[in-house]
Amino acid sequence: MKRKILAYNFEFSETLDQLRDRFDVEIFKAINPKTDPHFLQALKQAEGIVGLALPVDKELLDSAPNLKIVSNNSTGFNNLSIDEMTKRGVMGTNTPGVLEDTTADAIFGILLAAARRIPELDQFVKSGNWKHYLTRKEYAIDVHHKTLGIIGMGKIGSLIAKRAHFGFDMNILYHNRTRNHEAEEKYHAVNCSLERVLEESDFVCLMTPLTPETENLIGEREFQLMKKSAIFVNGSRGRTVDEKALIEAIKNKEIHGAALDVYQIEPLKVEHPLLQFPNVVTTPHIGSSTFETELKMAKLAVENLVAGLNGERPRNLINPEVLN
Incomplete structure:
Protein backbone atom coordinates (compact mmCIF):
# COMPACT_ATOMS: atom_id res chain seq x y z
CA MET A 1 0.00 0.00 0.00
CA LYS A 2 1.40 3.40 -1.06
CA ARG A 3 2.09 6.09 1.53
CA LYS A 4 -0.28 9.07 1.37
CA ILE A 5 0.88 12.50 0.23
CA LEU A 6 -1.26 15.65 0.12
CA ALA A 7 -0.55 18.26 -2.58
CA TYR A 8 -1.98 21.62 -1.57
CA ASN A 9 -2.15 24.42 -4.18
CA PHE A 10 0.61 22.63 -6.08
CA GLU A 11 0.41 23.24 -9.80
CA PHE A 12 2.93 21.27 -11.79
CA SER A 13 1.83 17.98 -13.36
CA GLU A 14 5.48 17.31 -14.27
CA THR A 15 6.37 16.96 -10.59
CA LEU A 16 3.08 15.42 -9.45
CA ASP A 17 3.62 12.57 -11.91
CA GLN A 18 6.92 11.79 -10.18
CA LEU A 19 5.11 11.56 -6.86
CA ARG A 20 2.25 9.44 -8.19
CA ASP A 21 4.71 6.76 -9.25
CA ARG A 22 5.71 6.23 -5.62
CA PHE A 23 2.94 7.58 -3.41
CA ASP A 24 -0.81 7.84 -3.07
CA VAL A 25 -1.23 11.52 -3.95
CA GLU A 26 -4.37 13.54 -3.23
CA ILE A 27 -4.64 17.02 -4.71
CA PHE A 28 -6.39 19.95 -3.03
CA LYS A 29 -6.93 23.39 -4.58
CA ALA A 30 -8.94 26.40 -3.44
CA ILE A 31 -10.34 24.72 -0.32
CA ASN A 32 -10.61 25.79 3.30
CA PRO A 33 -8.23 23.38 5.08
CA LYS A 34 -9.98 24.07 8.38
CA THR A 35 -13.36 22.80 7.23
CA ASP A 36 -13.05 20.75 4.04
CA PRO A 37 -14.16 17.22 5.05
CA HIS A 38 -12.22 15.44 2.29
CA PHE A 39 -8.99 17.23 3.27
CA LEU A 40 -9.49 16.57 6.98
CA GLN A 41 -10.12 12.88 6.32
CA ALA A 42 -7.03 12.57 4.10
CA LEU A 43 -4.95 14.38 6.70
CA LYS A 44 -5.37 11.47 9.12
CA GLN A 45 -3.30 9.17 6.89
CA ALA A 46 -0.94 11.74 5.37
CA GLU A 47 2.80 11.22 5.88
CA GLY A 48 3.82 14.18 3.75
CA ILE A 49 2.42 17.48 2.52
CA VAL A 50 3.80 19.50 -0.38
CA GLY A 51 2.47 22.84 -1.51
CA LEU A 52 2.00 26.54 -1.02
CA ALA A 53 0.71 28.62 1.90
CA LEU A 54 -0.97 25.87 3.90
CA PRO A 55 -1.28 27.05 7.54
CA VAL A 56 0.44 24.26 9.47
CA ASP A 57 -0.49 25.02 13.06
CA LYS A 58 -1.29 23.05 16.22
CA GLU A 59 -4.82 22.37 15.05
CA LEU A 60 -3.69 20.85 11.76
CA LEU A 61 -0.92 18.85 13.41
CA ASP A 62 -3.42 17.44 15.91
CA SER A 63 -5.33 16.05 12.93
CA ALA A 64 -2.24 14.57 11.24
CA PRO A 65 -0.80 11.89 13.57
CA ASN A 66 1.27 10.24 10.80
CA LEU A 67 2.79 13.40 9.35
CA LYS A 68 6.57 13.32 8.87
CA ILE A 69 7.33 16.29 6.61
CA VAL A 70 5.79 19.48 5.21
CA SER A 71 7.56 20.66 2.06
CA ASN A 72 6.80 24.34 1.48
CA ASN A 73 6.90 25.33 -2.18
CA SER A 74 8.28 28.79 -1.38
CA THR A 75 11.26 30.52 0.18
CA GLY A 76 9.17 31.91 3.02
CA PHE A 77 7.74 29.66 5.69
CA ASN A 78 5.79 31.95 8.03
CA ASN A 79 2.79 29.66 7.41
CA LEU A 80 4.57 26.88 9.32
CA SER A 81 4.51 26.67 13.12
CA ILE A 82 8.07 25.40 13.23
CA ASP A 83 8.32 25.04 17.03
CA GLU A 84 5.15 22.98 17.14
CA MET A 85 6.30 20.85 14.22
CA THR A 86 9.65 20.22 15.86
CA LYS A 87 8.00 19.08 19.09
CA ARG A 88 6.14 16.45 17.11
CA GLY A 89 9.10 15.34 15.01
CA VAL A 90 7.74 16.83 11.78
CA MET A 91 10.30 18.20 9.33
CA GLY A 92 9.73 21.49 7.54
CA THR A 93 11.46 22.47 4.29
CA ASN A 94 11.42 25.38 1.86
CA THR A 95 12.86 26.26 -1.56
CA PRO A 96 15.53 28.97 -1.21
CA GLY A 97 18.10 29.94 -3.80
CA VAL A 98 15.75 29.65 -6.78
CA LEU A 99 13.57 32.75 -7.02
CA THR A 283 0.31 43.12 -8.85
CA PRO A 284 -1.00 39.77 -7.52
CA HIS A 285 2.06 38.55 -5.57
CA ILE A 286 3.97 37.83 -8.79
CA GLY A 287 7.49 37.83 -7.30
CA SER A 288 8.50 34.32 -8.40
CA SER A 289 5.69 33.75 -10.89
CA THR A 290 7.47 32.78 -14.06
CA PHE A 291 7.08 29.29 -15.49
CA GLU A 292 10.81 28.57 -15.30
CA THR A 293 11.22 29.62 -11.68
CA GLU A 294 8.02 28.04 -10.39
CA LEU A 295 8.96 24.73 -12.02
CA LYS A 296 12.42 24.82 -10.41
CA MET A 297 10.81 25.49 -7.02
CA ALA A 298 8.31 22.67 -7.49
CA LYS A 299 11.08 20.22 -8.36
CA LEU A 300 13.05 21.26 -5.29
CA ALA A 301 9.96 20.93 -3.09
CA VAL A 302 9.43 17.38 -4.35
CA GLU A 303 13.12 16.56 -3.85
CA ASN A 304 12.89 17.75 -0.23
CA LEU A 305 9.71 15.77 0.35
CA VAL A 306 11.03 12.51 -1.04
CA ALA A 307 14.30 12.80 0.89
CA GLY A 308 12.43 13.31 4.16
CA LEU A 309 10.10 10.36 3.54
CA ASN A 310 13.09 8.17 2.66
CA GLY A 311 14.66 8.86 6.04
CA GLU A 312 17.29 11.19 4.57
CA ARG A 313 18.05 14.77 5.55
CA PRO A 314 16.32 17.11 3.05
CA ARG A 315 18.59 19.64 1.41
CA ASN A 316 16.54 22.58 2.70
CA LEU A 317 15.57 21.45 6.17
CA ILE A 318 14.35 24.42 8.24
CA ASN A 319 14.36 22.67 11.64
CA PRO A 320 17.43 20.39 11.75
CA GLU A 321 16.93 19.90 15.49
CA VAL A 322 14.02 17.62 14.60
CA LEU A 323 16.57 14.98 13.59
CA ASN A 324 17.68 14.73 17.19
Whole structure:
Protein backbone atom coordinates (compact mmCIF):
# COMPACT_ATOMS: atom_id res chain seq x y z
CA MET A 1 0.00 0.00 0.00
CA LYS A 2 1.40 3.40 -1.06
CA ARG A 3 2.09 6.09 1.53
CA LYS A 4 -0.28 9.07 1.37
CA ILE A 5 0.88 12.50 0.23
CA LEU A 6 -1.26 15.65 0.12
CA ALA A 7 -0.55 18.26 -2.58
CA TYR A 8 -1.98 21.62 -1.57
CA ASN A 9 -2.15 24.42 -4.18
CA PHE A 10 0.61 22.63 -6.08
CA GLU A 11 0.41 23.24 -9.80
CA PHE A 12 2.93 21.27 -11.79
CA SER A 13 1.83 17.98 -13.36
CA GLU A 14 5.48 17.31 -14.27
CA THR A 15 6.37 16.96 -10.59
CA LEU A 16 3.08 15.42 -9.45
CA ASP A 17 3.62 12.57 -11.91
CA GLN A 18 6.92 11.79 -10.18
CA LEU A 19 5.11 11.56 -6.86
CA ARG A 20 2.25 9.44 -8.19
CA ASP A 21 4.71 6.76 -9.25
CA ARG A 22 5.71 6.23 -5.62
CA PHE A 23 2.94 7.58 -3.41
CA ASP A 24 -0.81 7.84 -3.07
CA VAL A 25 -1.23 11.52 -3.95
CA GLU A 26 -4.37 13.54 -3.23
CA ILE A 27 -4.64 17.02 -4.71
CA PHE A 28 -6.39 19.95 -3.03
CA LYS A 29 -6.93 23.39 -4.58
CA ALA A 30 -8.94 26.40 -3.44
CA ILE A 31 -10.34 24.72 -0.32
CA ASN A 32 -10.61 25.79 3.30
CA PRO A 33 -8.23 23.38 5.08
CA LYS A 34 -9.98 24.07 8.38
CA THR A 35 -13.36 22.80 7.23
CA ASP A 36 -13.05 20.75 4.04
CA PRO A 37 -14.16 17.22 5.05
CA HIS A 38 -12.22 15.44 2.29
CA PHE A 39 -8.99 17.23 3.27
CA LEU A 40 -9.49 16.57 6.98
CA GLN A 41 -10.12 12.88 6.32
CA ALA A 42 -7.03 12.57 4.10
CA LEU A 43 -4.95 14.38 6.70
CA LYS A 44 -5.37 11.47 9.12
CA GLN A 45 -3.30 9.17 6.89
CA ALA A 46 -0.94 11.74 5.37
CA GLU A 47 2.80 11.22 5.88
CA GLY A 48 3.82 14.18 3.75
CA ILE A 49 2.42 17.48 2.52
CA VAL A 50 3.80 19.50 -0.38
CA GLY A 51 2.47 22.84 -1.51
CA LEU A 52 2.00 26.54 -1.02
CA ALA A 53 0.71 28.62 1.90
CA LEU A 54 -0.97 25.87 3.90
CA PRO A 55 -1.28 27.05 7.54
CA VAL A 56 0.44 24.26 9.47
CA ASP A 57 -0.49 25.02 13.06
CA LYS A 58 -1.29 23.05 16.22
CA GLU A 59 -4.82 22.37 15.05
CA LEU A 60 -3.69 20.85 11.76
CA LEU A 61 -0.92 18.85 13.41
CA ASP A 62 -3.42 17.44 15.91
CA SER A 63 -5.33 16.05 12.93
CA ALA A 64 -2.24 14.57 11.24
CA PRO A 65 -0.80 11.89 13.57
CA ASN A 66 1.27 10.24 10.80
CA LEU A 67 2.79 13.40 9.35
CA LYS A 68 6.57 13.32 8.87
CA ILE A 69 7.33 16.29 6.61
CA VAL A 70 5.79 19.48 5.21
CA SER A 71 7.56 20.66 2.06
CA ASN A 72 6.80 24.34 1.48
CA ASN A 73 6.90 25.33 -2.18
CA SER A 74 8.28 28.79 -1.38
CA THR A 75 11.26 30.52 0.18
CA GLY A 76 9.17 31.91 3.02
CA PHE A 77 7.74 29.66 5.69
CA ASN A 78 5.79 31.95 8.03
CA ASN A 79 2.79 29.66 7.41
CA LEU A 80 4.57 26.88 9.32
CA SER A 81 4.51 26.67 13.12
CA ILE A 82 8.07 25.40 13.23
CA ASP A 83 8.32 25.04 17.03
CA GLU A 84 5.15 22.98 17.14
CA MET A 85 6.30 20.85 14.22
CA THR A 86 9.65 20.22 15.86
CA LYS A 87 8.00 19.08 19.09
CA ARG A 88 6.14 16.45 17.11
CA GLY A 89 9.10 15.34 15.01
CA VAL A 90 7.74 16.83 11.78
CA MET A 91 10.30 18.20 9.33
CA GLY A 92 9.73 21.49 7.54
CA THR A 93 11.46 22.47 4.29
CA ASN A 94 11.42 25.38 1.86
CA THR A 95 12.86 26.26 -1.56
CA PRO A 96 15.53 28.97 -1.21
CA GLY A 97 18.10 29.94 -3.80
CA VAL A 98 15.75 29.65 -6.78
CA LEU A 99 13.57 32.75 -7.02
CA GLU A 100 15.90 35.61 -6.07
CA ASP A 101 16.69 36.98 -9.56
CA THR A 102 13.12 36.48 -10.74
CA THR A 103 11.71 38.35 -7.75
CA ALA A 104 14.24 41.16 -8.09
CA ASP A 105 13.14 41.58 -11.72
CA ALA A 106 9.49 41.80 -10.66
CA ILE A 107 10.02 44.26 -7.80
CA PHE A 108 12.22 46.58 -9.84
CA GLY A 109 9.64 46.23 -12.60
CA ILE A 110 6.78 47.54 -10.46
CA LEU A 111 9.04 50.35 -9.23
CA LEU A 112 9.55 51.39 -12.85
CA ALA A 113 5.85 50.95 -13.60
CA ALA A 114 4.88 53.28 -10.76
CA ALA A 115 7.51 55.90 -11.57
CA ARG A 116 6.68 56.01 -15.29
CA ARG A 117 2.92 55.49 -14.73
CA ILE A 118 2.94 52.57 -17.14
CA PRO A 119 -0.34 50.85 -16.10
CA GLU A 120 -2.15 54.19 -15.91
CA LEU A 121 -0.91 55.40 -19.30
CA ASP A 122 -1.54 52.00 -20.87
CA GLN A 123 -5.21 52.51 -19.98
CA PHE A 124 -4.95 56.12 -21.21
CA VAL A 125 -4.12 54.79 -24.68
CA LYS A 126 -6.55 51.86 -24.66
CA SER A 127 -9.47 54.03 -23.54
CA GLY A 128 -8.97 56.38 -26.50
CA ASN A 129 -7.73 59.38 -24.53
CA TRP A 130 -4.47 59.80 -26.48
CA LYS A 131 -5.66 62.40 -28.95
CA HIS A 132 -2.87 64.99 -28.87
CA TYR A 133 0.61 65.60 -27.47
CA LEU A 134 1.14 64.79 -23.81
CA THR A 135 0.77 67.54 -21.22
CA ARG A 136 2.08 67.87 -17.68
CA LYS A 137 -0.94 65.89 -16.49
CA GLU A 138 0.51 62.78 -18.15
CA TYR A 139 4.16 63.31 -17.21
CA ALA A 140 5.89 60.76 -15.00
CA ILE A 141 9.11 60.91 -12.95
CA ASP A 142 12.65 59.75 -13.68
CA VAL A 143 14.24 56.72 -12.07
CA HIS A 144 17.85 57.10 -13.19
CA HIS A 145 20.26 58.91 -10.87
CA LYS A 146 17.68 58.95 -8.07
CA THR A 147 18.15 57.51 -4.57
CA LEU A 148 16.82 54.04 -3.81
CA GLY A 149 16.38 53.08 -0.16
CA ILE A 150 16.21 49.35 0.55
CA ILE A 151 14.93 48.09 3.89
CA GLY A 152 16.16 44.52 4.15
CA MET A 153 19.37 43.98 2.18
CA GLY A 154 19.22 40.20 1.89
CA LYS A 155 19.71 38.26 -1.33
CA ILE A 156 16.76 39.78 -3.16
CA GLY A 157 17.44 43.26 -1.80
CA SER A 158 21.03 42.99 -3.03
CA LEU A 159 19.87 41.96 -6.50
CA ILE A 160 17.50 44.93 -6.62
CA ALA A 161 20.46 47.15 -5.66
CA LYS A 162 22.48 45.56 -8.47
CA ARG A 163 19.83 46.44 -11.03
CA ALA A 164 19.48 49.97 -9.66
CA HIS A 165 23.24 50.64 -9.55
CA PHE A 166 24.34 49.18 -12.87
CA GLY A 167 21.17 49.74 -14.86
CA PHE A 168 20.02 53.15 -13.64
CA ASP A 169 23.02 54.78 -11.91
CA MET A 170 21.03 55.08 -8.71
CA ASN A 171 22.40 55.94 -5.29
CA ILE A 172 21.69 53.14 -2.81
CA LEU A 173 20.88 53.57 0.87
CA TYR A 174 19.98 50.55 2.95
CA HIS A 175 18.92 49.51 6.42
CA ASN A 176 19.52 45.94 7.60
CA ARG A 177 20.05 44.02 10.83
CA THR A 178 23.63 43.30 9.74
CA ARG A 179 26.01 45.08 7.40
CA ASN A 180 26.04 43.82 3.83
CA HIS A 181 29.66 44.42 2.91
CA GLU A 182 29.28 42.89 -0.55
CA ALA A 183 26.51 45.34 -1.46
CA GLU A 184 28.58 48.21 -0.11
CA GLU A 185 31.58 47.20 -2.19
CA LYS A 186 29.83 46.20 -5.43
CA TYR A 187 26.95 48.69 -5.56
CA HIS A 188 28.30 51.51 -3.35
CA ALA A 189 25.37 50.96 -1.01
CA VAL A 190 25.43 53.04 2.18
CA ASN A 191 24.36 51.43 5.46
CA CYS A 192 22.32 53.83 7.56
CA SER A 193 19.43 54.21 9.99
CA LEU A 194 15.86 53.46 9.01
CA GLU A 195 15.04 57.13 9.50
CA ARG A 196 17.70 58.25 7.03
CA VAL A 197 16.52 55.73 4.43
CA LEU A 198 12.98 57.07 4.76
CA GLU A 199 13.93 60.75 4.74
CA GLU A 200 16.40 60.73 1.84
CA SER A 201 15.12 58.11 -0.61
CA ASP A 202 13.15 58.84 -3.76
CA PHE A 203 12.06 55.21 -3.78
CA VAL A 204 11.64 53.24 -0.54
CA CYS A 205 11.71 49.49 -1.18
CA LEU A 206 10.69 47.16 1.66
CA MET A 207 12.22 43.67 1.38
CA THR A 208 12.31 42.35 4.97
CA PRO A 209 11.04 38.91 5.96
CA LEU A 210 7.94 38.83 8.13
CA THR A 211 8.89 38.43 11.80
CA PRO A 212 7.38 39.73 15.05
CA GLU A 213 9.88 42.61 14.80
CA THR A 214 8.94 43.57 11.23
CA GLU A 215 5.16 43.26 11.48
CA ASN A 216 3.71 46.74 10.74
CA LEU A 217 7.28 48.04 10.45
CA ILE A 218 6.10 50.77 8.09
CA GLY A 219 3.23 52.81 9.49
CA GLU A 220 2.00 56.35 9.98
CA ARG A 221 5.27 57.68 11.42
CA GLU A 222 7.36 56.12 8.66
CA PHE A 223 5.18 57.49 5.84
CA GLN A 224 5.38 60.95 7.37
CA LEU A 225 9.17 60.73 7.32
CA MET A 226 9.24 60.00 3.57
CA LYS A 227 9.50 62.68 0.93
CA LYS A 228 6.21 63.84 -0.53
CA SER A 229 7.73 62.91 -3.89
CA ALA A 230 8.66 59.37 -2.76
CA ILE A 231 7.27 56.14 -4.15
CA PHE A 232 6.88 53.28 -1.67
CA VAL A 233 7.50 49.73 -2.95
CA ASN A 234 6.55 46.60 -1.01
CA GLY A 235 7.98 43.27 -2.17
CA SER A 236 8.23 41.68 1.28
CA ARG A 237 5.02 40.56 2.99
CA GLY A 238 1.73 42.41 3.38
CA ARG A 239 1.80 42.39 7.16
CA THR A 240 5.06 44.35 7.26
CA VAL A 241 3.00 47.44 6.38
CA ASP A 242 0.11 49.13 8.17
CA GLU A 243 -2.25 49.26 5.19
CA LYS A 244 -4.58 51.80 6.81
CA ALA A 245 -1.63 54.14 7.28
CA LEU A 246 -0.55 53.57 3.67
CA ILE A 247 -4.04 54.39 2.38
CA GLU A 248 -4.09 57.59 4.45
CA ALA A 249 -0.60 58.56 3.26
CA ILE A 250 -1.68 58.25 -0.38
CA LYS A 251 -5.04 59.91 0.19
CA ASN A 252 -3.39 62.86 1.97
CA LYS A 253 -0.58 63.06 -0.60
CA GLU A 254 2.09 62.44 2.03
CA ILE A 255 3.86 60.29 -0.60
CA HIS A 256 3.74 60.37 -4.40
CA GLY A 257 2.53 56.81 -4.91
CA ALA A 258 3.16 53.13 -4.29
CA ALA A 259 3.98 49.87 -6.03
CA LEU A 260 2.70 46.78 -4.22
CA ASP A 261 3.06 43.06 -4.83
CA VAL A 262 1.88 41.87 -1.40
CA TYR A 263 -1.04 42.69 0.89
CA GLN A 264 -2.27 41.96 4.38
CA ILE A 265 -5.09 39.79 3.04
CA GLU A 266 -4.65 38.05 -0.31
CA PRO A 267 -6.23 38.04 -2.80
CA LEU A 268 -7.41 41.64 -2.67
CA LYS A 269 -11.14 42.21 -2.91
CA VAL A 270 -12.21 44.42 -5.79
CA GLU A 271 -13.58 47.05 -3.38
CA HIS A 272 -10.26 47.38 -1.51
CA PRO A 273 -9.32 51.09 -1.13
CA LEU A 274 -5.85 50.56 -2.60
CA LEU A 275 -7.41 49.68 -5.95
CA GLN A 276 -9.06 53.09 -6.20
CA PHE A 277 -5.80 55.06 -6.59
CA PRO A 278 -4.37 55.50 -10.11
CA ASN A 279 -0.94 56.21 -8.58
CA VAL A 280 -0.76 52.79 -6.90
CA VAL A 281 0.52 49.88 -8.98
CA THR A 282 -0.88 46.57 -7.76
CA THR A 283 0.31 43.12 -8.85
CA PRO A 284 -1.00 39.77 -7.52
CA HIS A 285 2.06 38.55 -5.57
CA ILE A 286 3.97 37.83 -8.79
CA GLY A 287 7.49 37.83 -7.30
CA SER A 288 8.50 34.32 -8.40
CA SER A 289 5.69 33.75 -10.89
CA THR A 290 7.47 32.78 -14.06
CA PHE A 291 7.08 29.29 -15.49
CA GLU A 292 10.81 28.57 -15.30
CA THR A 293 11.22 29.62 -11.68
CA GLU A 294 8.02 28.04 -10.39
CA LEU A 295 8.96 24.73 -12.02
CA LYS A 296 12.42 24.82 -10.41
CA MET A 297 10.81 25.49 -7.02
CA ALA A 298 8.31 22.67 -7.49
CA LYS A 299 11.08 20.22 -8.36
CA LEU A 300 13.05 21.26 -5.29
CA ALA A 301 9.96 20.93 -3.09
CA VAL A 302 9.43 17.38 -4.35
CA GLU A 303 13.12 16.56 -3.85
CA ASN A 304 12.89 17.75 -0.23
CA LEU A 305 9.71 15.77 0.35
CA VAL A 306 11.03 12.51 -1.04
CA ALA A 307 14.30 12.80 0.89
CA GLY A 308 12.43 13.31 4.16
CA LEU A 309 10.10 10.36 3.54
CA ASN A 310 13.09 8.17 2.66
CA GLY A 311 14.66 8.86 6.04
CA GLU A 312 17.29 11.19 4.57
CA ARG A 313 18.05 14.77 5.55
CA PRO A 314 16.32 17.11 3.05
CA ARG A 315 18.59 19.64 1.41
CA ASN A 316 16.54 22.58 2.70
CA LEU A 317 15.57 21.45 6.17
CA ILE A 318 14.35 24.42 8.24
CA ASN A 319 14.36 22.67 11.64
CA PRO A 320 17.43 20.39 11.75
CA GLU A 321 16.93 19.90 15.49
CA VAL A 322 14.02 17.62 14.60
CA LEU A 323 16.57 14.98 13.59
CA ASN A 324 17.68 14.73 17.19
